[in-house]
Amino acid sequence: MQTAKEAGLIQCNDCHKLLKYRAPEKGRKSCCTRCGSTLHQRIPNSLSYCWAYLITSAILFLPANMLPIMTFSKFGNGHADTIMSGIITLAKEGMLPLSVLVFIASILVPLLKIIGLLFLLLSIQGRWNVGPHHRTILYRIIEFVGRWSMLDIFVITILVALVDLGAIAQIIPGAGATAFGAVVILTMLAARKFDSRLIWDNTND
């Protein structure tokens, strides 16, 4: 079993063409002959970028959950909802399946993404001997589910546009929405910057 890096080859990250590796001269970069993208054996500073995005999103995760994401005012009485209180209201109103769906998309998925990426980063930097196969699957799940957290943002958009009946009933967005949107984007960026090949680099599998 030999990797491309060990064999002196390099694979383009964008078009996946396999090329002979030549170290670029100082101050220059080597580009893929097929698609022109800059060649890297591993994404440069992958872990640092991933840490930066991850820490930022972890910090923003707090206001995202504590600040109201929208305010529903009915006949002048405002009622601010955070993500969690909105889910509880849904469950109380007898819409249990829906509340479970929103809970998974808005709380479970972002939380698991942050914890999962944290685990992947620590496992690489600490050279933990945890099955690389399982870690790859974890990474694939993180990459796949990321987008679905946008669900709540879209729901707010639709509700704000629809429920606009002036004094009778109105829904206005809350500051939590901005923080939550940033969390989703930042965790997606973190997952993109993470180079899954690093998982396999220090294993003898």
Place this chain on the structure above:
Amino acid sequence: MLNRLITACHECDLLVKRQSVAYGEKGCCPRCGNRLYEPKRDSVNKCMAMAISGLILIIPANLLPLMTMEVLGRSEQDTLISGVIALYKEDYWFVALLVLLAGSLVPLLKLLLMLFVTACLKMNRRPQTLPWLFRFYHEVDTWGMIEVYMLAILVSAVKLLDLANIVPGVGLYCFAGLLLTTVLLSINLDEERFWEMIETDANS
């Protein structure tokens, strides 16, 4: 040529001998199980067809009402764009921008790029920007979230059912059609083949 014989796994960098794979089958990395290649029949034609249908549908999907809420004798309509405008008016420009990008601009950009790339491949033209454009398509791919938006429409409709009467609009059907074309496009897209075509004819 190097690439005919071997390839590397993009997820674990293992070198893998290329095996000929029939349509509908796929070659996987023996170490991490990642899908390496999966030839699709008639990929360029199908992707072009889907891009054209998508472009036809995306305009009404964005501008016609997705649903109408009828309450107390009043009716409110919601389109993709009106949601963005409502958020922007409340000074939530960051969220508005996110929704605009993920809901309409990126899907539109993807369809335009796909149409251009497939048209170039079919007409045997290889403009210098072609590799760059196809790379760009790949780059923005993750940020189009039509399927998530569809789920959000359903969730908010259910949420509002108690409060008011919700009537689906023409835009919703167009949006569902758009979702279908994007899914079919990504299923039928054979990136490997596209890159080979972009490369080979550029030299001849």
